[in-house]
Amino acid sequence: MALIVQKYGGTSVGSVERIKNVANKVAKFVDEGHQVVVAVSAMSGETNRLMALAKEMQDEPSRRELDVLLTTGEQVTIALLSMALQQKGYDAISYTGWQVPIHTNNVHFKARIEDIDADKMMAQLNQGKVVVVAGFQGVTPEGDITTLGRGGSDTTAVALAAALKADECQIYTDVDGVYTTDPRVVPEAKRLDVITYDEMLELASLGAKVLQIRSVEFASKYKVPLRVLSSLQDGGGTLLISEEDFEGLGMEKPLISGIAFSRDEAKLMILGVPDKPGVAYKILGPISDANIEIDMIIQNQGIDGTTDFTFTVARNDLNMAKDIIKKIASELGARETLCDDTIVKISMVGVGMKSHSGIASTMFKTLADNNINIQMIGTTEIKISVVIDEQYLETAVKALHQAFELDK
Amino acid sequence: MALIVQKYGGTSVGSVERIKNVANKVAKFVDEGHQVVVAVSAMSGETNRLMALAKEMQDEPSRRELDVLLTTGEQVTIALLSMALQQKGYDAISYTGWQVPIHTNNVHFKARIEDIDADKMMAQLNQGKVVVVAGFQGVTPEGDITTLGRGGSDTTAVALAAALKADECQIYTDVDGVYTTDPRVVPEAKRLDVITYDEMLELASLGAKVLQIRSVEFASKYKVPLRVLSSLQDGGGTLLISEEDFEGLGMEKPLISGIAFSRDEAKLMILGVPDKPGVAYKILGPISDANIEIDMIIQNQGIDGTTDFTFTVARNDLNMAKDIIKKIASELGARETLCDDTIVKISMVGVGMKSHSGIASTMFKTLADNNINIQMIGTTEIKISVVIDEQYLETAVKALHQAFELDK
Known part of the structure; x- marks a missing residue:
């Protein structure tokens, strides 16, 4: 039995059918005996819709109020995914950022996670529940709602994994892993099974935008094994680990990863x-x-x-x-x-x-x-x-x- | 200077333009020197849209998760209205139910308000801000999100007025007050300037559905002067007060109100x-x-x-x-x-x-x-x-x- 944190982005939860697919994926891991915490984004298109409303209201929308507005997106997803899991007979409970709570500083619209309280989540996991957490959001010491900025849901997932001391954090995305280079340029490009955090940081910052840089930094800092994999097709994806853990695998380090x-x-x-x-x-x-x-x-x-x-x-x-x-x-x-x-x-x-x-x-x-x-x-x-x-x-x-x- | 709580329902905030109109209405009261707290519903249609999504997910949606889902509706409105007020140059701040906080019992989907903490709101009012509060929602002692059931936004407004010891609670709706009877049946029906809580309770429960019964009971219990008026046209509407206050007005009590x-x-x-x-x-x-x-x-x-x-x-x-x-x-x-x-x-x-x-x-x-x-x-x-x-x-x-x- 392992404790796994999974993250599904906006495209993966972009419709009723896709949310049901995510529920199926989560259920598979529960059936295998794992404890699962799921972090989700807003349904694709929702954040843009809300942002457009905001811009109709205020030339330069208040960042505090923008955070109040945008965080409704993930709140909708966590409720719907919890319902989908319950419909399949799996006990599930949703938490917004403030309910976990995910404590952040008070820089609205690009807040940084300062601390996550894992107690409530652990209690629910130990009761056999799937815990569904809103990505991208947190709460300040003053009780204001914050968002983590672009790609924040990846960071939420990694931070949750760190707080829960999870065995693995899985980021489901629309690519099936990290490649030696862009397959659109070099059709022979190969998927990497394992890569170190540092290599990924260099690759990510240089344009191989599979993962949000901050989430990789976070994973590196707290040594969270981080796996990038496809939400659409099966496969092991690419595992990100530390250089020491890489050496521990007994594999020969490639000269060049990508x-x-x-x-x-x-x-x-x-x-x-x-x-x-x-x-x-x-x-x-x-x-x-x-x-x-x-x-x-x-x-x-x-x-x-x-x-x-x-x-x-x-x-x-x-x-x-x-x-x-x-x-x-x-x-x-x-x-x-x-x-x-x-x-x-x-x-x-x-x-x-x-x-x-x-x-x-x-x-x-x-x-x-x-x-x-x-x-x-x-x-x-x-x-x-x-x-x-x-x-x-x-x-x-x-x-x-x-x-x-x-x-x- | 008076402290006024206003409530605008789903139709009044049903579009970007209507939210801007509400901002204009609120601004008028601020210009007159009043302190204003505004309680708002979800934009009309939003609650139904969310409910339909829930029913696609689960045959009988979990009430806890339904509350998480539906409360996003008012959360969107409070952010947008605050932005609209700020755009007009009025300082405004939004609060969800849990931020106020509005404490309720834990009966999901039809929770009862148990206590409202007025301190944060008063502090903001005293800094010259308009406080925009999400109607219809609250939070349990365990930190779960609740909704107050049908018409709950009226109850929120009255409860806020009671907690703030407001001078008046104004419920804006699509009728301009309480009538002696239904004008569609008797064209000569007249709008009542004043009516007692008890009379309104009898009228409301009998089909004159202008106000949610629970909000009138609440107003009666805490002696909150409650005014029903139109969000579309000007006019004093109908004021609901206690029998003693009615007597204090020195007006002759009508034999029959309606x-x-x-x-x-x-x-x-x-x-x-x-x-x-x-x-x-x-x-x-x-x-x-x-x-x-x-x-x-x-x-x-x-x-x-x-x-x-x-x-x-x-x-x-x-x-x-x-x-x-x-x-x-x-x-x-x-x-x-x-x-x-x-x-x-x-x-x-x-x-x-x-x-x-x-x-x-x-x-x-x-x-x-x-x-x-x-x-x-x-x-x-x-x-x-x-x-x-x-x-x-x-x-x-x-x-x-x-x-x-x-x-x-």
Whole structure:
């Protein structure tokens, strides 16, 4: 007997029939002798419908009231799923965020979970009930309703699993796991059976948007075994665990787990800046102040006492960043500014990198063999990223996938 | 400056535009310097939509889960109305039932309010805010969500007014007050400016369904001045107060306040029952056990050692009651049973009756003058009811309305 937390998203509970399907899935686990806690999202479309109503009421809807409004979405789902389970003869009880309670801070619309009281849920589980919890929501110390922000239901599920010391947290989604790369680009891409939290964080933040980053961070922090799997088809999905647990499995660590890429990139260059202390801050400070997130940064010292800065931002932010940079360039007496939104970023991720050399050189050679010029390079312990011209994206990803034998 | 509790029903908040209209109405009172607490229902149609979803899930939906489901309706409204007020520049804050909190017992789907904590609301009012509260809902000591049953939002408003010691509780509805009788039957019917709680209770229970009975009982118990008025047109509506406060107004008490009538009546007779102690219970006990509500009861002792019973029930219940009565009649050796669903009940209500004689005789004479036969008579301190053939309903009500000069 295991204690399992399952999470079903909006599409999985998007209609009466689909909620009944979820009840069937849950029932299967109960029949196998497991204790099950289910976290659910609002029925697909509901959050958008409510948001549209809010916008008709107030130009910029109050975030406190928006949280009151939006949390009704999951509240509807928990009641309906509990009814569906009861109809099948399974005892079930629903809890909203405040009923659990799921304590959060008071940042409306993107609150953070601070603590979850597992006592009520455990008492119900021990009475043989399925506990159905509203995802995405919580309650402040003052008793105000909060929401966790985008993808918050994943975070709820992982946090519940941590609080309950669950054996596994299962996130049901519309894909059947995490792949070595996007199968739409490389049809030979393979589903990974196991991946570490850290690898997933690098892959997720780079565009393989299967799981909400925060939920993976949460799982990593509390060492919650996290499984991503399909709500539509059977299969073991992909299990996310810690590096230590990975080693415990006795499996050989692959050099590379996956290749992520992002088309949402733009590059800015500011050339010929007088090379003085504090110049990086003078350039990048105003960008941050404008709430523009900077991804890769390169600084190249010239020989004439000047320096060149290159950095990337999301394509959406390019125009705003360009305006800021032009102003700074003239203040600093820089030679010129350039920008380019026809670039992409490709990243190879793998914990095996830590103990194996030669991965970077294989990567660069593969790209060179395909006549692909590298514009920027960035690395972390378990990742190598390159920026290239967007026209070579598919060629590069396919070549790298093959070079590292990810299809084997 | 007064503290006013207002209640708007489902039709009044049935669309984005209507919610904005409610915001305008509330704003007018705030502009006049009043403190306002608003109780609202779910947008019209929403409760039915949710109920239909529930029935698709479970043949007989769990009442606990139904309460979780249905309370989302008012939660949506409070958020939207608060946003609409904020958009107009009025500070507003929403509270669900559990946030106030409105404490109830744990009878799901028809809970009773046990206590309301006014502290949070008062604190917000004193900060100049409009407090928007979800009607129809509360929370049990165990933290479960409850609903108050049909018309519960009226009860919420009155209970809030009692807890806040409000100066007035205003129930906005689709009629502009309480009338001397149904204007569809008597076009000369007049709106009453003032009426006592007790009169309203008699009128309401007899078919003049303007206000939920429970809310009037609540208002009576806590002496909350309760005003019924139209959400669509201006006007003072009808004020409900206690008899003592009525006297305090220095107005002459009218003999008759109004004439109520009900077409939803059916009569059952069981004739020639051996007249022994306990026979009434033997007949009426099984009727009550079948959850059939008995309205008027008459017992007539015969001269041959037998007795006749006549009683009325709602027309819907006639068939079920008839079957029960036939069985009892044969057990008791009664002579025969009869039933009639072509009857109506007409009731004259007025606190003035207590101190004036002659009202009954005027009533009977008026009916006699119109050749209308009286089948049953029942009285309370402030009410005389008669049962007549349904074909004479309009004639009788018009004649009585005129005889007691209710159009003056």
